[in-house]
Structure formats: C-alpha cells, structure tokens
Amino acid sequence: MKLVAASARQCASLRPVFPVEFWRLPLLRAFSTQIDHHRVGFGRYCDLTYAQVLERHPSYCDWISGQTPTSPDFHRLRARKERCNNPGVANYPGFAYKPLLDRLSTSGQEVCQTALPAPKLLGSRPSSKTNLGQNIAIKQPVHDLGAFDLVVLVTQAAKVRKRGERVASRESSSNLEEELTTTCAQRMEEFNSDQLSILAWAFSTMRSKNLPMWRKLSVAVSRSICRFNTGQLANLAVSLAKAGKDDRDVFAAVTAASVKHIQDFSEKDLANTAWAFAAVGRNDHELFEAIAKAAVLRIAEFIPQGLANIVWAFATLGMIDEELFKAVASAACPMIGDFNAQNLSNSVWAFAKLGLDEHVFFEAVAAASLTTIGEFNEQNLANTVWAFAKLGVHHAQLFDSVAAAALPRLRNFKAQELASIVWAFAKVGRIDGEFFDVFATVASPQICNFKPPELSITSWAFATEQNLSNTIWAFAKIGRNDPELFEAVASSVLDRIGEFTRHGLCNVAWAFVEADLASGAAEELLDAIAAHARVMNWTGLSPGHGPQRRGTIEARCAALVLRLVPGASRLCTLIFIHRRSNSSSSKGSMPKLQS
Incomplete structure (x- = not known):
C-alpha cells in the first residue's frame, strides 16, 4: 500500500490531481469515455499506458481486479479492464450509481399550517476532514479538460464550496467556479446522462446563478431524459429544486419518465422525488398518485426520514392520500424511537395540516418526544404543539415538556414560531x-x-x-x-x-x-x-x-x-x-x- 500511495503522489499525468479519499472518483471514472493513452503511473508497469498494460499483461490486470485498495489508480485500471470485457456497458457491477445528494433545507413556513421548511433529504454521504481546496491542482486550462475530467473538477469544486474552503491554486474559489460554469455551458452537448445528473447536483450545491448554463442544462436533460435511471431522475429533480429552478419542461419530462418507471424507484427515490416537487410547489397529481401507490407497496423499506419526508411533501401540496398516511402511521409506530426531532415534528405537522388524526401515531410521537425534547430546536417545538392543538389532542406531559424546553430559549424564537406556540397553548386551554x-x-x-x-x-x-x-x-x-x-x-x-x-x-x-x-x-x-x-x-x-x-x-x-x-x-x-x-x-x- 505504501508503494501505491507513493506512486499516486508521483503521478504527473493525471489532470487534475485529486486526494485519494475522494469517494466519487472511482464512480465517475467508470463512465469515462476518454482514450486510454494515459500512463498507469503506479506499480510494476507504471511507465506503460492503460491500453498497453491491458493488452500485454492480462494476468497482472486480473490480480489488480482482485485487490480492494482505496487508491484511484487501482480503480481506473479496474474500470478500463471491465470496460474492455464489457464493451458498451458503463455501469458495470462494482460501480453502481448512487445519487450525489447531500442534506438540504429551504425555508418558507408561514404561520401554523402553511408549508414547513423543506426537511433534510435522504442520501447523505460520508465526508472526510481533509481540506479539499488545498488538493485541487489544475495542470492545464479548464477548457482543455476532457468531459469526464471536467465533471470531476466541477464535483470537487462543489464539495469545496459546501465545506466553505478555498482553492489553493486559484485566486479565489469563485473564479474557478465561474470558469467551470462557463466551460460546461459551452460544452453541454458532450455530457451523458450520468454526467448531466452529477452536474445538476454540483451547480445547485455551488448555488450557480449562471442562467445560460441552467438553460443549456435543461435542454440537454430534456433531450436525454429517456436514458436517465430512477436514481438520476430523483437526483435531477432534487438538484433543480434546491437551485430554485422550476423549469416546467424539465419537470414535465421527469414526471413522464418517473410515472413510467415508478415501480423501479427505491423508497429513497420515491421520498426524494416527492420532496423535490413539493419544494418547488409543483403538484402533479399523476406523479403523486403513482408515488403513493408505490410507497404503500414498499412502506416496510422506508427509514424514519423517508417516512417523514414523503408525508411532508404531500401535506405541503395539500394532497390527501389516506391509504398512504395510514400506512406511514402503521410503519412509523414500531420504529418511532429512531425518529429524530425534525422527523417527529414534520410528521405530526403533515398529519395535522391535512386534518388526519391517527391517535395511536400521535401518542407514539408524544412518548418519543418526551425522551428527546432536549434535541428539539425552536421550530420543532412550535410545530409539534401546533400539530397536537390543531387536532385537539391535549397531551399534558408533552405540553409541560415543551413549555420547560421553550422558556429558556424564547428569545431565539422567530415571530411565526412565537405565534404558533402561544396559539397552541391557548387553543388547548393551557x-x-x-x-x-x-x-x-x-x-x-x-x-x-x-x-x-x-x-x-x-x-x-x-x-x-x-x-x-x-x-x-x-x-x-x-x-x-x-x-x-x-x-x-x-x-x-x-x-x-x-x-x-x-x-x-x-x-x-x-x-x-x-x-x-x-x-x-x-x-x-x-x-x-x-x-x-x-x-x-x-x-x-x-x-x-x-x-x-x-x-x-x-x-x-x-x-x-x-x-x-x-x-x-x-x-x-x-x-x-x-x-x-x-x-x-x-x-x-x-x-x-x-x-
């Protein structure tokens, strides 16, 4: 492994150079369409190109395939070997696509029963403490990079922005982001569906305001939507929602493709797709009916956050599906101890918003809230008691606990949170x-x-x-x-x-x-x-x-x-x-x- 690490550091031909810990790199390399003319740069045949190693030393390549190191050099060679063995198949086993989503939130709650801020999404990824900004080294002009390397660099820049770091090799991160955005806009037709989905995530994470780039991305997505898999569809919808891009044509295309393949959606894709449409206020009845039916069939596969997110989405759009909500209530009760503060408050808010009184579920939420009340933030406290008061459920212990938790923090409450919590206490006669x-x-x-x-x-x-x-x-x-x-x-x-x-x-x-x-x-x-x-x-x-x-x-x-x-x-x-x-x-x- 020392040899591998040393060789990776000495690899001068890789443009740009990224830290070994970058977990997305092997995934993205699997989809590369670049010619294999780069030197391997590590191990016994470090001076040969990938094509030469694959042609002259197949036994060595077989040995590499059996190893499980984290070095991106190993992954690149394995990817090229698999591509040679399976021509035309990009998404081979071992490189299963996973949507590149991070936990998001948007705000916008009005008093009491209007939409809550969007809850966090499913699909968070582990992050390293390494300062990625210090590891981005660009060996050639951005516009000379291949399509794949360009996508990798954009993704890396998005991670840097998310962590609040700066790029060491540039005057500022914003200059690099602007250059990347402009270059991608000029070459949008070169990217495949995987890369388009990843770019949507990256540019939404960077909060790009480049309208020409977003327009070209929308056009490219609309043209290739039939080639998106379910994870990419969900990722695309979430990314556009996060960026505030309510593109009618793109969302219509996502709806059509999603309804067609709804049975192939995972429970996470179902929850995240519903979240995205609710976040932009797009209540497509056909899509949500399909999501509800598919979710009921797979309700046992949902985790607490997925259950909370899907009912939040339906309630935000005012769409009632009693079968879905009953299924969520039944599935949630056995695992209520795994719900965090936001999951608990968002869930009861959604039921109360639509006037659905699931007594057993509310009792379970009250019991769970009593043990975790210290983890509730101001909004969680206000929304929870509002939901109980809205349905006329007066749980004395819960209201006592909320009062005790809220008193020391009342100065931190926003105006609508103050109004909601005082309304709830008065409504139940406290x-x-x-x-x-x-x-x-x-x-x-x-x-x-x-x-x-x-x-x-x-x-x-x-x-x-x-x-x-x-x-x-x-x-x-x-x-x-x-x-x-x-x-x-x-x-x-x-x-x-x-x-x-x-x-x-x-x-x-x-x-x-x-x-x-x-x-x-x-x-x-x-x-x-x-x-x-x-x-x-x-x-x-x-x-x-x-x-x-x-x-x-x-x-x-x-x-x-x-x-x-x-x-x-x-x-x-x-x-x-x-x-x-x-x-x-x-x-x-x-x-x-x-x-």
Whole structure:
C-alpha cells in the first residue's frame, strides 16, 4: 500500500490531481469515455499506458481486479479492464450509481399550517476532514479538460464550496467556479446522462446563478431524459429544486419518465422525488398518485426520514392520500424511537395540516418526544404543539415538556414560531402564567416583525389564555392581559390594518374586548377596526351609517348604555364585524380561529 500511495503522489499525468479519499472518483471514472493513452503511473508497469498494460499483461490486470485498495489508480485500471470485457456497458457491477445528494433545507413556513421548511433529504454521504481546496491542482486550462475530467473538477469544486474552503491554486474559489460554469455551458452537448445528473447536483450545491448554463442544462436533460435511471431522475429533480429552478419542461419530462418507471424507484427515490416537487410547489397529481401507490407497496423499506419526508411533501401540496398516511402511521409506530426531532415534528405537522388524526401515531410521537425534547430546536417545538392543538389532542406531559424546553430559549424564537406556540397553548386551554409572562416580555420588542395572521392569533391567545371554559360571552374577563404586549399589538395593527382579513380583525377585536384595556391605543384600534369594517362593507352597513345624530332617542339611549355598561362600545365594535361573519351568532361569542 505504501508503494501505491507513493506512486499516486508521483503521478504527473493525471489532470487534475485529486486526494485519494475522494469517494466519487472511482464512480465517475467508470463512465469515462476518454482514450486510454494515459500512463498507469503506479506499480510494476507504471511507465506503460492503460491500453498497453491491458493488452500485454492480462494476468497482472486480473490480480489488480482482485485487490480492494482505496487508491484511484487501482480503480481506473479496474474500470478500463471491465470496460474492455464489457464493451458498451458503463455501469458495470462494482460501480453502481448512487445519487450525489447531500442534506438540504429551504425555508418558507408561514404561520401554523402553511408549508414547513423543506426537511433534510435522504442520501447523505460520508465526508472526510481533509481540506479539499488545498488538493485541487489544475495542470492545464479548464477548457482543455476532457468531459469526464471536467465533471470531476466541477464535483470537487462543489464539495469545496459546501465545506466553505478555498482553492489553493486559484485566486479565489469563485473564479474557478465561474470558469467551470462557463466551460460546461459551452460544452453541454458532450455530457451523458450520468454526467448531466452529477452536474445538476454540483451547480445547485455551488448555488450557480449562471442562467445560460441552467438553460443549456435543461435542454440537454430534456433531450436525454429517456436514458436517465430512477436514481438520476430523483437526483435531477432534487438538484433543480434546491437551485430554485422550476423549469416546467424539465419537470414535465421527469414526471413522464418517473410515472413510467415508478415501480423501479427505491423508497429513497420515491421520498426524494416527492420532496423535490413539493419544494418547488409543483403538484402533479399523476406523479403523486403513482408515488403513493408505490410507497404503500414498499412502506416496510422506508427509514424514519423517508417516512417523514414523503408525508411532508404531500401535506405541503395539500394532497390527501389516506391509504398512504395510514400506512406511514402503521410503519412509523414500531420504529418511532429512531425518529429524530425534525422527523417527529414534520410528521405530526403533515398529519395535522391535512386534518388526519391517527391517535395511536400521535401518542407514539408524544412518548418519543418526551425522551428527546432536549434535541428539539425552536421550530420543532412550535410545530409539534401546533400539530397536537390543531387536532385537539391535549397531551399534558408533552405540553409541560415543551413549555420547560421553550422558556429558556424564547428569545431565539422567530415571530411565526412565537405565534404558533402561544396559539397552541391557548387553543388547548393551557394555564401557564410563567410561560405567557416571559412570552409577553420577549414578543413586545419584536412585535413589528409579526405578520397580520401572527398578530391576530397572538392577541387572541393572550385574551383567552386563562379562560378554560371558552366562555361565549364577550364580557367574560380573564386574569391576564399584558398591557405592554397589547399596546404593541395595537400600534402595529393600526399601521397595517389594510393587510388584515375580516377574520383576522375579528380575532384582534374580540381579544381587545376580552382584555378590556383602558388605554388610548386600544380605543383607537377598535375605532379604526369599526371604520375599516364599514368601508369594506363587512358589517352590512353602508359607509354613511355612522353614529346616530345627537338629540335623537337612539343617541340618548346609546349614551346611557355606554355609561352603565363597561366595555359596551367595544362590544358594539365586535358586533359590527360579526354581523356577516361565520362566527357564532351569540353576542360576544368567541370567534373561530385562523388555524
């Protein structure tokens, strides 16, 4: 082995030179179409070319084939030997193609039930601690490299970018990436399906913004899509989704090819393909029906991450397949202990998003969450309790654990996460004074970052936090109404009142009526809500129907009522909005929530 390592280091003909640990190299070399004129560079016949060694010393080649070293020199010779024995067959045994995927994530969750950030993908690869940037040495201009060597260099550059390293032999990594991207765009027609799939992964990893390159890649892919295997199809879809390239023609081609060969997809390919289409918001019913049927048949082969990813994809697109979700719930329960925090939260979020209450599954998730609550991040905590509250499942121990885990970290929560978690606690009637006090302190300074739905459900939650009986009367008061938070909410709503829906303003108005705060900001907000409701014709009254003229009997009676009944003016504001709402018809009843 020392001889092999030394010879590899001395090999000057290999362009570019890569570290021995580069695990993709033997895979890619299997698909090389270059002429075998390079010197072997190692061992007994180091001065001969690959073609000469294969022709003159077959016994030596047979011996090489029986060895299992990690040196890329050995792999190249073995690859050429197999190619000679199997002409025209690139993907020979020992070099089975595996999609070059790494764990990804994109963000984009709205409040409560809108799409969660994309979960991590299946198919991560082991990584070495070697600084790859220090090992990229280019012996000739990039544009002179063969198609295969160019793909290898692009892949290596992508790994360097992913690790945040720099290329030692260039002024900067960005210069090399730009040169590689431009060269590949000019020579896109030279690459085969394997190389196109790998290039899509590499350029998405490098976050390339070169539009001409992406257009040419899309054209090349569309032309050769029939030659892609299932792993390459899944890898291609994921790479395009990761790069944010929602190319209609390419995804349509991927759909057609995938549906045709759906039975050949592995469970990982099924989950990753669904993930990719959901990430770009492409709800192709034919494809997802095929994925659901194939997944049900292979449900026992799925690992926890695959189960979580596939239900996340269906829920994100709002596509209900009860047979698939029941199969996932049944398969998940026996292995629930292997689910990590993100798998647990994404799974229950998906079921709750579609309104599918699998009681046994939720109990299993709750039990598993109790033992791993310390591993939950802020988003996992908020989404888990939101899912339970959405389906009306009040697991006391789980909510206690979430409160204990969230309290020290509330300052790290984003606006939508704060809104989701406080909504969940209020929805199930949890009395946790300390939690809501800390929440009020944390939320007040960043209330300007809350979106309208977040503001409305936050104010609703504070108005109902101690009201266990969910009283239907608007005058029923509770014991907690944090003035500082309500002042901040009032100020923010006033600035953006035009952005709120009728339901959202209804929730805000009801909350302020319940809180019964004697403040100028609260009065100003309620007056503004009433005025806005008239302008939008949400009350059934024309804008000209304002307060009664002074001196009329109605006006005098109204003045008397306002003096004798505390909060009557606020109740009138709420009634205005409720008159044409789908809320309960009883005066002062609690409005329906935006879940």
